[in-house]
Every structure is written in C-alpha cells, then in structure tokens.
C-alpha cells in the first residue's frame with residue numbers, strides 16, 4: 001500500500017484519449033503474450049508479486065470476477081474474493097470503515113458494490129487504487145475490453161483514425177445504462193461515431209452525453225455521438241458494429257414486465273440490420289450475460305458477425321492492463337508523460 005493519493009479507475013472519463021489507447025494496446029500485447037504461452041513482459045511479470053487485491057462484490061458476476069482473479073494471478077499476486085456474505089460491509093460496517101481497513105492491508109480494491117455513489121465513497125476513503133467492477137453508472141473494464149475487441153475486428157480504423165475512410169460507426173440499440181455510458185465515451189475517445197436508440201422512457205443521461213460529445217470533439221476526426229429519435233432502424237444506418245446489453249440490469253428485476261413492453265421493437269435481428277441499412281460486414285457485440293429478448297439467437301450465435309465470445313475472453317486482458325496501469329504503475333499509464 002502506498003502513502004500518496006492513489007489514482008482510481010471509476011469510469012472511462014478517468015482516462016485521457018492517449019491513456020485509453022495505451023491500455024487497449026497493453027491489453028492486446030498481454031493477449032498475444034499469453035496466447036503464445038510466453039511470459040508476460042516486465043513490468044507485467046510479477047508486477048503484483050506478494051501483493052493482494054481485494055474484490056468486493058455484492059452483485060453476481062461471471063466475467064468480471066473470473067477475469068479479475070485471473071489477471072491478478074497472471075501478474076503474480078493473490079486475489080481475495082469477498083462476496084456479500086463474506087465481509088461485514090453493508091451489514092455491520094460502513095463503506096468508509098471497510099475502505100480504510102481493506103486498503104491498509106491490500107494493494108487494490110476492485111469493487112462491484114451497487115450505486116455509483118457507493119464506489120465514490122469507497123474510493124474517497126481508500127489509500128490504494130479502487131477499480132470499478134460495475135456500478136449503477138459505469139463499467140470501465142468492459143469499455144476497455146470493447147475497444148480492444150473493436151480494434152481487433154477493424155484494425156484499419158485504429159491504424160488511421162483520421163484517414164479518408166471516415167470514422168467507424170457503432171450503434172447501440174437498447175437501454176441507457178452503465179455499459180452504454182462508458183462504451184460511448186470510450187468510442188468517442190477512440191474516434192468512433194456512436195448512434196444510440198433507447199426507448200423514450202429511458203433517455204440517455206444528458207451529462208454523460210455531454211462528456212462523450214466533448215471527447216469526440218477533442219478527437220477531431222469528425223466522429224460524433226448522436227441520439228436517434230427515429231428509433232433502432234435510424235440508429236443502425238451505416239453501422240459497422242451493433243451493440244446491446246440486457247434490458248433488465250441487476251437490481252431492476254421488478255421492472256421486468258414493464259420494460260419488456262417498453263423495449264418492444266428493440267431486439268437486434270438480421271432483419272433490423274437489413275431494414276436500417278447497417279454496413280454489409282456489420283458485427284455484433286454484447287457484454288453478456290445475454291437474454292434472448294434483446295438479440296435474436298440467429299444474430300447472437302452467428303459466428304460470422306457475433307464477436308461475443310472474443311469480447312468475453314478479452315475481459316482478462318483488459319483486467320491485466322488496468323491492474324498493471326493503475327496498481328503496478330501507480331496510475332502512470334503513459335510513463336513518458338504524454339497523455
């Protein structure tokens with residue numbers, strides 16, 4: 001544990017454009033090294049040797065849990081999974097007290113503990129970096145993963161983001177939620193146009209929109225973040241990637257019947273892509289877990305288009321890059337000072 005103020009990773013906005021690109025590159029490099037069964041290079045290798053990472057989860061998780069535990073081990077450290085019945089948090093102990101105690105004995109807190117305000121409180125009281133493993137508003141590890149997955153599928157955009165071919169276009173058809181908010185900002189920071197269709201009852205948060213639009217302007221390749229009032233068909237026009245997430249996020253189970261009605265017409269299907277005029281080569285992404293209502297089986301299991309399994313696997317490499325950047329390198333993600 002360090003005595004200086006730690007740098008936390010709570011949302012994609014915590015990263016500059018260059019830092020996001022550096023994390024994505026590092027994640028890709030880690031993937032290549034692990035897949036070729038080579039040792040992770042210095043400073044990755046043994047970056048967390050004899051260190052522990054506390055993982056506070058009071059919501060279910062498959063990918064985030066497995067990828068984070070795996071990433072800590074790849075870096076030579078020891079993950080401690082603390083589920084909601086394992087520690088005193090939320091029952092006998094406050095967020096503040098938990099943060100002070102855990103950060104006195106570990107090198108990082110990775111937390112999925114509910115509302116975004118909870119993770120803000122945790123980070124305010126922690127003396128080690130806090131990494132958001134999904135909150136009500138953000139899912140930054142997923143967004144780093146998704147940019148890596150898009151980069152692998154469309155390398156030419158990343159080789160020449162200001163090139164004459166124009167920006168790549170990602171369409172989000174679904175709920176206005178945590179996954180969208182970090183994905184749209186990450187896309188904006190990568191020069192990717194985002195067009196969004198959500199049901200009228202679930203508008204995109206205006207502050208999040210402003211943040212993403214500012215990032216797109218800063219990128220300066222003509223990419224934009226647009227909300228399509230014309231619905232899903234308008235949003236998929238000219239899209240390279242179609243993305244969605246569950247319509248019923250964890251904690252919203254009681255809204256299921258109502259939301260299923262309000263999202264009628266929002267299922268991603270081959271027919272929607274054709275009617276709306278997505279590009280012929282369009283790909284599909286979903287952070288998982290998936291329910292059939294938001295995407296048809298034909299699209300989800302279409303191996304030509306669906307990137308979902310690669311996207312899930314890429315969580316491991318994104319977690320390695322994030323832990324390395326925020327913990328091993330103490331937040332100095334671009335050590336040359338270029339951000």
Ligand code: CP
Pocket residue numbers: 060061062063064065134142287288289
């Ligand atoms: N995508 C994602 O965060 O999945 P889990 O909820 O299984 O961690």
Ligand code: NVA
Pocket residue numbers: 134177178179245246248249250287288289
């Ligand atoms: N929006 C979903 C994402 C799950 C990974 C949720 O918050 O439950």
